[in-house]
Amino acid sequence: MGGNGEGGSNAEKRPNEMLGSWFTRSGWSKGELARQVNRRARQLGANHISTDTSRVRRWLDGENPREPIPRILSELFSERFGCVVAVEDLGLRAPHQSPSVSGVDLPWTAPQTVALIGEFSRSDLMLARRGFLGTSLALSAGPALIEPMQRWLVPSPGAQRTEPDPASLRRGNRLSQPELDLLESTTVMFRQWDAQCGGGLRRKAVVGQLHEVTDLLQEPQPEATSKRLFKVAAELAELAGWMSYDVGLQPTAQKYFVLALHAAKEAGDKPLGSYILSSMSRQMIHLGRPDDALELIHLAQYGSRESAGSRTQAMLYAMEARAYANMGQPGKVKRAVRMAEESFSDAQEGDENEPDWIGFFTEAELNGENAHSFRDLAYVAGRSPTYAALAEPVMSRAVELFAQDKDHQRSYALNLIGMATVHLLQKEPEQSARLAGDALGVARSVRSERVNTRIRKTVDTAVREYGHLPEVVELTERLAVQLPESAEAV
Numbered sequence: 229m230g231g232n233g234e235g236g237s238n239a240e241k242r243p244n245e246m247l248g249s250w251f252t253r254s255g256w257s258k259g260e261l262a263r264q265v266n267r268r269a270r271q272l273g274a275n276h277i278s279t280d281t282s283r284v285r286r287w288l289d290g291e292n293p294r295e296p297i298p299r300i301l302s303e304l305f306s307e308r309f310g311c312v313v314a315v316e317d318l319g320l321r322a323p324h325q326s327p328s329v330s331g332v333d334l335p336w337t338a339p340q341t342v343a344l345i346g347e348f349s350r351s352d353l354m355l356a357r358r359g360f361l362g363t364s365l366a367l368s369a370g371p372a373l374i375e376p377m378q379r380w381l382v383p384s385p386g387a388q389r390t391e392p393d394p395a396s397l398r399r400g401n402r403l404s405q406p407e408l409d410l411l412e413s414t415t416v417m418f419r420q421w422d423a424q425c426g427g428g429l430r431r432k433a434v435v436g437q438l439h440e441v442t443d444l445l446q447e448p449q450p451e452a453t454s455k456r457l458f459k460v461a462a463e464l465a466e467l468a469g470w471m472s473y474d475v476g477l478q479p480t481a482q483k484y485f486v487l488a489l490h491a492a493k494e495a496g497d498k499p500l501g502s503y504i505l506s507s508m509s510r511q512m513i514h515l516g517r518p519d520d521a522l523e524l525i526h527l528a529q530y531g532s533r534e535s536a537g538s539r540t541q542a543m544l545y546a547m548e549a550r551a552y553a554n555m556g557q558p559g560k561v562k563r564a565v566r567m568a569e570e571s572f573s574d575a576q577e578g579d580e581n582e583p584d585w586i587g588f589f590t591e592a593e594l595n596g597e598n599a600h601s602f603r604d605l606a607y608v609a610g611r612s613p614t615y616a617a618l619a620e621p622v623m624s625r626a627v628e629l630f631a632q633d634k635d636h637q638r639s640y641a642l643n644l645i646g647m648a649t650v651h652l653l654q655k656e657p658e659q660s661a662r663l664a665g666d667a668l669g670v671a672r673s674v675r676s677e678r679v680n681t682r683i684r685k686t687v688d689t690a691v692r693e694y695g696h697l698p699e700v701v702e703l704t705e706r707l708a709v710q711l712p713e714s715a716e717a718v
Contacts, residue, residue, distance in 0.1 A: 241290035246319030346442035426676035431471040438464040462491035502532035518554035542571035546597035553604040592629035599623035616653035641670040657694035
């Protein structure tokens with residue numbers, strides 16, 4: 229093939245009908261497609277690529293171009309048609325050769341982790357519209373999810389990483405201490421934005437920052453710098469996953485969580501890995517898979533048993549209780565709630581050694597999680613008044629504390645809704661309607677589809693059971709006027 233690195237050999241070339249179909253529908257000429265490929269290649273820094281009309285004709289005739297041409301064609305056609313057009317959709321690569329497109333069983337090695345995070349975040353930014361990535365992804369669950377995650381515990385190969393050549397570091401790639409500090413503080417700022425405003429407002433900014441960090445990881449860095457960058461990448465990928473979960477992009481969220489766990493392993497940060505697994509567990513509870521949630525939490529607890537602080541351990545016990553509650557195991561719920569409370573009492577307020585990511589787990593959050601465990605148990609046990617009565621004072625304390633916390637408005641809204649559901653369980657619809665109305669007021673300032681969905685479900689339940697009450701009628705009317713149909717993911 230030509231010397232510009234574009235062509236790949238094909239023993240028996242046949243016309244590429246898949247590529248031909250997309251090309252015909254695009255309305256482009258061969259010359260126009262060639263010009264767009266060249267333009268995008270220059271943007272990627274692939275200046276050696278020089279495509280022309282005859283080269284496009286050879287692709288259509290069955291020639292398999294080398295990277296980055298397939299990736300560029302995927303981007304161009306995706307943008308043209310407003311949907312994901314994966315490389316394999318163009319007939320250019322077998323699906324099993326592209327683990328980044330779907331699935332969670334990915335290689336646990338540093339270079340592949342960087343490449344996969346870079347590719348996924350780039351695709352997310354390129355297709356910056358709600359749902360695009362979700363169309364090419366499927367959620368993993370059961371053994372297909374748990375078994376690959378168990379490899380988080382497997383020690384990395386014993387080979388020592390070699391420090392990059394000093395000459396390569398002198399060429400301007402070495403990050404300074406202030407630059408690394410700034411990257412870490414930016415991650416803290418993004419986390420604060422999410423807590424205050426919900427996942428819909430700054431998701432794309434977090435994904436963009438993550439993509440920048442993977443670019444830095446592809447450059448030669450000293451090992452200590454590389455580990456710090458992997459830690460930043462893990463925190464950003466977890467946050468991108470959390471924000472995606474919050475706005476309803478579930479497969480996208482899971483993929484970011486998995487990539488975050490890979491990055492945390494490269495950073496050698498087991499407590500951070502346990503936190504990421506807890507986010508995955510929370511998503512599985514949300515999706516009605518408490519068995520998977522419990523497996524993930526036990527994996528997190530085992531993997532960080534010697535390194536996690538008391539606050540992190542308390543958070544993991546609280547999530548364990550949530551999983552057991554949704555499995556209908558009250559004895560184990562009560563034990564896990566007790567362990568969460570005991571571990572939290574061991575945590576030192578303002579401990580400077582605690583990572584920023586666990587700062588959200590305050591007394592308010594502890595009460596909120598434990599109350600939701602009892603509330604969930606009440607649902608599983610056939611709307612049990614006994615467990616609703618256990619939830620009520622704990623949820624009330626959570627609402628009281630979150631009302632004073634302007635930095636966690638989404639959590640305030642979620643706990644107001646939780647309290648409204650407890651009152652419904654206790655057959656107190658007037659109080660439920662009042663609390664749901666309060667949550668509706670907070671929801672207007674929080675871009676969270678999770679909050680919106682929970683308000684709608686709670687109001688639907690109230691209407692179904694007490695639709696004749698004036699308080700419920702008024703709440704329904706407010707809901708129709710004030711709550712947007714969806715929070716756009718940006």
